[in-house]
Ligand code: CP
């Protein structure tokens with residue numbers, strides 16, 4: 001991803017620690033400018049078009065990319081899977097070649113990770129992963145920004161995950177290796193992170209610890225993170241509820257983490273399921289900062305993909 005050709009943002013594991021830190025710092029700088037009421041420097045993406053392909057619903061990703069692109073001076077096109085010829089069998093490869101003739105970057109949300117990769121292989125412009133069944137890298141850039149705003153540099157700190165070993169968790173694992181923090185993961189064996197994700201962490205020498213005990217995972221953690229029990233594309237909701245109920249983030253679990261631990265959730269949340277209302281709406285929760293930071297993180301990603309802001 002960092003050689004010749006378009007700069008794709010497909011997975012945190014594909015990018016170096018230096019690149020990811022530069023993207024995060026650029027995001028923080030753009031947020032600071034916005035907070036001071038200053039316009040983004042020279043509208044760096046003026047004249048650029050972002051095609052946004054959504055094969056699945058979205059609130060945060062959709063709005064944050066749209067506003068981020070416009071705020072940087074660019075334009076966006078909303079393309080939903082069912083309205084495109086993709087829905088009638090045009091290949092993703094042909095779609096990639098055609099879109100590349102019109103737009104400067106493509107953002108895609110599609111469950112099939114392989115199709116997202118095929119889009120990137122065939123595109124001559126940058127492709128951004130806006131969530132697949134396998135990973136959600138843009139979310140974790142916003143989460144890292146949020147953690148550092150509340151708790152300072154994440155290097156050497158401890159993040160605990162309690163719940164489904166899903167796409168969001170996979171990107172947290174990639175981040176643990178690239179940003180050098182400890183990640184304790186508590187998940188039921190049936191919903192543990194994929195073996196390939198854990199094998200990658202091991203190969204990278206990342207401090208990623210897997211347990212089935214939520215209390216063991218959160219012990220001393222600076223952040224407690226969870227996600228919904230039933231992700232897009234998951235079936236058997238009831239079975240998942242039964243497996244995941246011991247992993248609910250509630251006041252008792254938060255009390256076992258560090259005293260000043262923050263609670264994080266990518267949203268949408270389900271109060272009374274993966275998190276209690278008390279925690280979700282309580283003083284340790286930073287979930288709406290996280291949502292806001294999608295905007296600022298997206299700007300860093302867009303600027304990097306399109307070689308703006310000195311990135
Ligand atoms: N967190 C997140 O990606 O939310 P949306 O599904 O609303 O985009």
Ligand code: NVA
Nearest residue numbers: 166168227231232267
């Ligand atoms: N794990 C969730 C995240 C939603 C933003 C899903 O894939 O549905």
